[in-house]
Amino acid sequence: MKKLIYITLIFISNVFFSQVKGKIVGVKDGDTVVILLTNKTQETLRLADVDCPENGQPFGKNAKQFTSSQIFGKTVTFYRIGKDRYRRTIAKIFYDNDKYLSAEIIKAGFGWWYYKASRNTELQKLQDQAKAGNLGLWADKNAVSPWDFRESKKKKKVL
Structure with missing residues (x-):
């Protein structure tokens, strides 16, 4: 039984935390490619931390x-961190000599x-x-975070 658990953990860590390369062929929005x-x-990759x-x-x-100008058409390296509620892969993407895309954004x-899901202070x-x-x-003194924006849209739908 312990051996089966060990093998399963190795498999999961290789799937989710292994380094993967690929070419960016689409940018859906600022944090989804x-x-x-x-x-x-x-x-489909949802950027971690942002x-x-x-x-x-x-x-x-x-x-x-901005996201498109940084990575569209480029070969990047990414690490799978998990899945979000829409079943997209949450990923940390690196490009151009190890620039971290989320940090650049x-x-x-x-x-x-995205402090709710990130520990990177x-x-x-x-x-x-x-x-x-x-x-x-x-530049907008009244900038609204995306999570507050989404919440306000939900409330409007209910009304």
């Missing part, structure tokens, strides 16, 4: 454009550090710097 894997299958404005939200198109002011510092510099969405 589509990658073409070496076996010619596509996988939450970008929704497409219908101010700066949503800017966030998508936050640093440029096109996303929030360095991203809070990058967010504070972007905010202090009025970069990206922080």
Whole structure:
């Protein structure tokens, strides 16, 4: 029994935490991309540690454009962290000599550090710097986080 558990844990860790390479073939929004894997299958990746404005939200198109300018058409390396409620793969994506995409988005002011699901407090510092510099969405003094925006949309649907 212990051997079976051990083998299962090794399999799961290899599936979820192994380094994978692929080419970015689509950008759905600022924090969701589509990658073409070496076996010619596509996988939708939801970026870990960051939450970008929704497409219908101010700066949503800017966030998508920034993400696209950084990685579209490039071969990137990513690590699977888990799955979200929509069954997308949550991933940490690295590109151009180990730039961490989520950090770059936050640093440029096109996303929030997603503190509800991230323990990387360095991203809070990058967010504070972007905010202090009025970069990206922080140029709007009344910027609304994506999670608050989604919650307000749910409440409107109920009414």
